[in-house]
Amino acid sequence: MVIKHRKIWLVFHRWIGIVIGLIIAVLGVTGSILVFESEIDSSLNPQLLQAQPGATRLSFDAIVQAAADAYPGWTPRYFERLSDDPTASFKVIIRDASLAEKQVFVNPYTGAVLGERSGLSPIAIVRRIHGDLVLGEPGENIVGVLSLLCLGFFIAGIVLWWPAKGGFRRALTLSGSNSEPKRLMRELHNVFGAWLAVFFVIASLTVPPLVWKFNSPGEGGGPPAGGPPRAAGGPSAQGGPPAPRTTETPPTEIAWQAAAEIAAKEVPNQYVGFILRNPGPRGIYMVRFWPPGETSVSKMTNVFVAISSGRVMRTQSPQKFTAQSVLQADFAANIHSGAILGFSGRVVMFIAGLCFPVLFVTGLVMWVLGRRRTTT
Numbered sequence: 439m440v441i442k443h444r445k446i447w448l449v450f451h452r453w454i455g456i457v458i459g460l461i462i463a464v465l466g467v468t469g470s471i472l473v474f475e476s477e478i479d480s481s482l483n484p485q486l487l488q489a490q491p492g493a494t495r496l497s498f499d500a501i502v503q504a505a506a507d508a509y510p511g512w513t514p515r516y517f518e519r520l521s522d523d524p525t526a527s528f529k530v531i532i533r534d535a536s537l538a539e540k541q542v543f544v545n546p547y548t549g550a551v552l553g554e555r556s557g558l559s560p561i562a563i564v565r566r567i568h569g570d571l572v573l574g575e576p577g578e579n580i581v582g583v584l585s586l587l588c589l590g591f592f593i594a595g596i597v598l599w600w601p602a603k604g605g606f607r608r609a610l611t612l613s614g615s616n617s618e619p620k621r622l623m624r625e626l627h628n629v630f631g632a633w634l635a636v637f638f639v640i641a642s643l644t645v646p647p648l649v650w651k652f653n654s655p656g657e658g659g660g661p662p663a664g665g666p667p668r669a670a671g672g673p674s675a676q677g678g679p680p681a682p683r684t685t686e687t688p689p690t691e692i693a694w695q696a697a698a699e700i701a702a703k704e705v706p707n708q709y710v711g712f713i714l715r716n717p718g719p720r721g722i723y724m725v726r727f728w729p730p731g732e733t734s735v736s737k738m739t740n741v742f743v744a745i746s747s748g749r750v751m752r753t754q755s756p757q758k759f760t761a762q763s764v765l766q767a768d769f770a771a772n773i774h775s776g777a778i779l780g781f782s783g784r785v786v787m788f789i790a791g792l793c794f795p796v797l798f799v800t801g802l803v804m805w806v807l808g809r810r811r812t813t814t
Contacts, residue, residue: 444598451594452805454587459798461571462588465581466794468568469641471561473775473788476520476733479561485553487520489527492547498694498713504549505530505542512540516714517694519546521733527552569649578649585645592631592638599628599635620807627800630793637790640773647770692748697723701741704753708739721745734777735768 471478480487496504502514512532519526530542541559543552563572570577601609610632612625631638692700698710705727712726723743728734740754764770772778776787 447594447597451591451598452801454591454594455798455801456805458584458587459801461584463795463798465568465584466791468564468791469774470788470791471564472568473784473791475561475565480520482560486543486555487527487529488525489545489547489552491524495546496549498698498710500549501528501544501546502530502694504544504551505532508542508551509540509554511535514715515539516712518712521711522709522728522730582646582649585642585649589639589642592635592642595631596635599632620804620811623800623803623807627797627804630796630800634786634790634793637776637786641787641790644764644770644774647765647767648774651767691717691721691745692723692743694723696748697743697745698725700743700748700750701725701727704741704750705739711738715745717745722751734772734780736772736778738768 498517502517505517506512506514509532512534515531515533517528517530519528527543528546530544532540532542539557540554541556542554544550545552566572569581571580573580599609610629612629694713694715697715698713701723702708702710702725708727708729710725711728711733712724714724716722716724722745725741725743727739727741728737737756739756742751742753743749744751764773774787776783776785779786
C-alpha cells in the first residue's frame, strides 16, 4: 500500500503518543485489571464475597434489612451478587443523608454482616481511574475525547506499519537479529501494535457510549416512558392553579422480595443478580436477571416494576448485536471488556490492555534515540 502524506501520519502518530501516551498506558493497565475485576476481588476479599451455604436462603427483604439494621440512619439503595454460585454473598449498597455510600456484605443464609467497605476500596479506585481519572463527570468527558484521539492514533499506526506486498509475515514477527536499540524498539512497537490493532480500535470505539451514554435506557433507575412527576401542590403542566392537596393515605409500597417475584414471572428460569430501588411518587424497582451460570451484560434482562402498584412497567430483553446496539452502554461494556466472546475474549482484552505501556515505552525510546542521533 502506497502511503500518501506519510510525514503527516507520522507526526500525528508520534505527538499524540508522546502527549497522551502515559495516560493511555495507565488506562490500559487499569482496564486489564477490570476485565477480571470479579475474580481479583473474590481472591483478595474472600471473607467479604464468600459465604458458607445453609439449608435455606433468606428473603431479599431480610438480606436488605440486615444491612440496614447494622447501619442505622443509612438507607439501602440496591443490592447485587456476582453470580448464582451458592457461596456468593450479597452486596447491599447503602447511603446516608449526605449520599455517602457503603458496601455491606451479607451472608444470605444467616443474615450475618460479613463486613463493609467504602467507595475507596482498591478495586473501586482502579475503576474510578479507568472510568473518569478520578475527576467525576469532567474526567468522563476527558476519557471520551482521549478515546477519539486514540482511534485516530491507532489508525495512523496501522497506516504507517502497513507492509509492502508480500511483507506481512516479516512485519508480524520479531527478527531476533537486531542489536541496535532503536531497531529493536521499532520491531517491538510494530509487532505488538500490529497483532493487537483490531482490539485497540475496538477498545477506543466502545468508550464514547460508556462515558456519554448515547442510548442507555433505565440506568438511572426509572422507566423511560413519561416525563418527571408533577410536584405535589405545584403548578400543573398547563400552567393552571396548584393541584389541590389531598389527605388520602399513600399507596402501600411493595417490598424487595415481592418486586423480584413479580419480575420473575416475566423471565422464568433465570436468577436475580441485582435490584435497584428508586423511591418516589413514580418509584420503581429495576430487577436484573441472568440465565444460570451467566454474568455477561449481553445475557442480562431488566424488568421495571412500579413500587406502588407492583405493575410491570417494561421488560428490556438482552440486546442483540446490531450497529445500534454498539451505542448502548451495557452492550458497549460487553464488547469493551471482551466478554462478548466469553473467557477467551476477556483474555485477549486483558493482554491488549497490558500492551499499552509497551507501545508507549518503545515509542518514547524510539523518539528519544532519534533525537539524540539528529543532535550529534
